[in-house]
Amino acid sequence: xxxxILILGDGTxxxxxxNLLAKQAHRENPxxxxxxxxxxxxxTYQPGMLFLPFQTPGYRTLADIQRDNTDFIGAGIEYVRExxxxxxxxxxxxxxxxxxxxxxxxxxxxxxxxVVDAIEGLPERWGKRAHGFYTPDSALALAQALANFDGGDxxxxxxxxxxxxxxxxxxxxxxxDDYLTRRGLRSRTQLTLVTPLTGAFTKxxxxxxxxxxxxxxxxxxxxxxSLAKVxxxxxxxxxxxxxxxxxxxxxxxxxxSDLIDDAGLGDGLGFGLTDKQTLKAKKAERVxxxxxxxxxxTSKAGSVAHFQAxxxxxxxxxxxxxxxxxxxxxxxxxxxxxxxxxRAILIDFNYDIQPVPGRFPLPVIGPLSLLKETRLNxxxxxAFKPIYWNMLLPGRPIPLVGSRMSTLGKQMGVLERRx
Ligand SMILES: Cc1cc2nc3c(=O)[nH]c(=O)nc-3n(C[C@H](O)[C@H](O)[C@H](O)COP(=O)(O)OP(=O)(O)OC[C@H]3O[C@@H](n4cnc5c(N)ncnc54)[C@H](O)[C@@H]3O)c2cc1C
Numbered sequence: 001x002x003x004x005i006l007i008l009g010d011g012t013x014x015x016x017x018x019n020l021l022a023k024q025a026h027r028e029n030p031x032x033x034x035x036x037x038x039x040x041x042x043x044t045y046q047p048g049m050l051f052l053p054f055q056t057p058g059y060r061t062l063a064d065i066q067r068d069n070t071d072f073i074g075a076g077i078e079y080v081r082e083x084x085x086x087x088x089x090x091x092x093x094x095x096x097x098x099x100x101x102x103x104x105x106x107x108x109x110x111x112x113x114x115v116v117d118a119i120e121g122l123p124e125r126w127g128k129r130a131h132g133f134y135t136p137d138s139a140l141a142l143a144q145a146l147a148n149f150d151g152g153d154x155x156x157x158x159x160x161x162x163x164x165x166x167x168x169x170x171x172x173x174x175x176x177d178d179y180l181t182r183r184g185l186r187s188r189t190q191l192t193l194v195t196p197l198t199g200a201f202t203k204x205x206x207x208x209x210x211x212x213x214x215x216x217x218x219x220x221x222x223x224x225x226s227l228a229k230v231x232x233x234x235x236x237x238x239x240x241x242x243x244x245x246x247x248x249x250x251x252x253x254x255x256x257s258d259l260i261d262d263a264g265l266g267d268g269l270g271f272g273l274t275d276k277q278t279l280k281a282k283k284a285e286r287v288x289x290x291x292x293x294x295x296x297x298t299s300k301a302g303s304v305a306h307f308q309a310x311x312x313x314x315x316x317x318x319x320x321x322x323x324x325x326x327x328x329x330x331x332x333x334x335x336x337x338x339x340x341x342x343r344a345i346l347i348d349f350n351y352d353i354q355p356v357p358g359r360f361p362l363p364v365i366g367p368l369s370l371l372k373e374t375r376l377n378x379x380x381x382x383a384f385k386p387i388y389w390n391m392l393l394p395g396r397p398i399p400l401v402g403s404r405m406s407t408l409g410k411q412m413g414v415l416e417r418r419x
Contacts, residue, residue, distance in 0.1 A: 002031050003320055006094055006103035008084055008259075010038025012046075012393070013109030013291030013305035015072050019395030020313045022076040029317070035078045035103075037096060042066040045388055046164070046302065047381075049133050050171055050338065053142040054179045058385075062136050065385075072393045084110075087263040089284035105286045105316055108265075108272055110257040112164065112292040112300065118253040119159055121230035130230055130248040133172060134164065145247060146179065151188035152246030154180075157235055158195045159227035159253045164292055164300045167347075169193065169251055170200055170210060171338040177217050178340030191219045194235065194243055196226040203354035205414065206347055209371055213339065254300075256293045271295040276351065277327030279312050286319070288312045298331035298351060306392055307332045307403040332405040336381035344377035346370055350405040356414045361400040363409035370410065 005021065007014050018036045025032040048065030051058075058064055073079045082096035087106070094101045114134045116126050131145050132138040156173045163169075173193050180186040193200070193214065200210035200221060214221055222243055227250065229236040234244045256270025265272045265283045273282040274294040281287035290312050291305035298304055308329060315325035331351035338344045346368050347355035359366035368380050391398055 002033050003029075004033045004035070004102060004104045005107065005316065006101055006105070007034070007036045007107040007109060008038070008087070008094065009109035009111055009291070009293070010036055010040050010069050010079070010081075011043070011109060011111050011291070011305075012302045013111075013309055014038055014107070015043070015069075015393050016306055016309035016395055017107050017109065017290065017312055018077045019072070019074045019393070020309055021316070022074045023395055024313060024317065026076055029320075032320075033078070034076060035080060035101060036073070037080045037082060037084055037094065037101065038069070039081060039083045040069050041081065043069045043072065043393070044136055045385055047168075047388075048385065049136060049139040050168055050175070052136075052139040053133050053146055053172075054175050055143055055147075058382075062140070066136070067389065074394060084259060087259050087265075089263055089265070089281075089287060092286070103286075105288070105320065107312060107316070108257075108260065108281070108287065108289045108293055109291045109305070110259060110293045112254045112256045112270065114252040115255050116252045119227055119230060119250075122250065122252065125230055125232070125248075129232060129245075130250055132250055132252060133168075134251060142249065146176075149180075149185070149189075149247050151180075151185045153190050153192065153244050154247045154249070155192045155194060155235065155243055155245040156249045156251075157193075157227055157243075158197075158251045160196050162300060163251050163254050165302075165335070166299055167201065167335055167337045169195070169249075170214070172249060173214070173219055174217065174340040175338060177219060181341075191217075192222060192243060192245075193219060194222040194225050194227070194237075196224065198223050203349065205418070206349075206355040206371065210337070210345075213345075213373070217340075260293060265289075267295050275327075276331065277329050278315055278325040279308055279329050280315070280325055288316060296329070296331060296351075299333045299335065301333055301335055302388070302392075303334040304332070307334075309395075310403040328404065330404050332403060334401065336377060336384065338378065338381055339373050342378050343373045343375055344381045345373050346377045346380065348405060348410070353405065353407070353410075353412075353415070356410050356412065358410040360409055361406075366409070 086095040131142040260266040276296040290308035
């Protein structure tokens with residue numbers, strides 16, 4: 001009998017799950033029918049939106065960071081390009097603008113989105129005095145605004161958490177430092193990061209290191225400050241604190257998918273209530289979630305979606321075979337943090353173990369360094385684009401990097417000394 005698997009969302013998580021499943025089905029389970037539904041004709045390499053505003057070579061136009069989504073649909077996957085309008089987990093049916101699709105198992109990878117309208121004063125200034133880089137169009141508009149910038153107060157503001165890739169605003173301000181230095185404008189620009197976090201990052205050791213690094217670059221950090229309002233001259237926090245700006249770069253509040261809340265699977269903000277170890281939905285059977293639309297306590301990052309995809313496929317196939325899903329997901333995240341001037345930091349962590357110094361992926365040999373600014377880490381970040389297109393999305397294994405975090409090469413003693 002054929003088993004129908006429906007995957008919703010044609011971004012990073014949806015494509016990786018579909019491709020991994022199709023390969024598995026081809027090898028061992030030819031009775032699987034895999035259908036992927038999503039509405040993106042183009043797939044954006046989202047980390048590229050960080051470099052687009054600075055017109056970094058290789059990241060100058062949308063064509064540099066986008067490919068046709070159909071390029072990544074492997075053999076054995078039926079791709080339906082339609083907008084999804086409803087999910088019914090009782091009838092096991094998904095509705096799109098053009099029809100209905102039944103399923104035996106459902107995978108949700110609907111991502112999350114930025115909501116400019118959530119902040120008073122932001123919509124009317126968006127693309128004029130206030131900019132962003134979390135969508136392709138806003139990143140392009142910001143490139144123009146940066147080219148016209150002539151010095152003054154450049155403020156990078158995180159409206160509230162959670163956001164995708166929590167290190168991206170930090171990377172942006174470091175790249176701005178580099179860019180303005182090259183243009184001879186740095187000495188007449190005050191760079192300020194305004195964040196709802198207690199410092200540059202959430203995890204203590206990394207936070208200390210990154211906050212110190214920003215201070216070394218003369219970048220001011222305003223912590224514990226979420227965004228309430230934007231005017232023509234300043235931003236305001238809920239406690240009345242204000243920060244003046246000449247050019248504002250905001251990461252607006254994020255929301256998951258209304259489809260998830262409407263189906264009774266969400267937390268009220270569109271993020272699915274997800275068992276953080278099995279990646280099963282908490283509110284319905286035969287539903288798995290991965291990527292940005294979950295509420296699990298790890299970064300919303302492509303690396304996380306990729307690691308989770310392997311576990312979702314493993315658990316899905318176990319359930320189809322009549323066995324229980326295993327608690328394998330550990331929140332593994334692996335992120336390069338571009339720090340400007342041709343250097344980057346690499347962090348590797350999970351739900352329980354915060355980023356620590358060390359070598360990656362191999363002990364002693366590395367060649368990459370954890371929690372340290374190096375040139376090689378920067379080259380690693382640049383190498384990630386071809387790896388994303390040619391290995392990650394098509395579901396090819398990435399050597400030495402597992403879906404669960406390894407402590408090999410990590411200076412775990414640092415954690416004990418802090419206790
Ligand atoms: C500026 C920036 C820099 C980043 N840098 C990094 C980085 O360096 N490293 C890293 O690991 N991650 C990074 N990320 C994060 C990473 O890109 C995301 O976490 C990742 O793409 C999440 O994958 P996803 O499948 O959950 O969501 P997405 O890739 O966003 O996919 C969601 C898909 O669902 C579809 N969809 C949603 N609703 C519907 C509907 N109603 N009907 C049909 N289809 C629908 C969308 O069209 C989309 O294709 C960055 C993100 C940004 C914005």
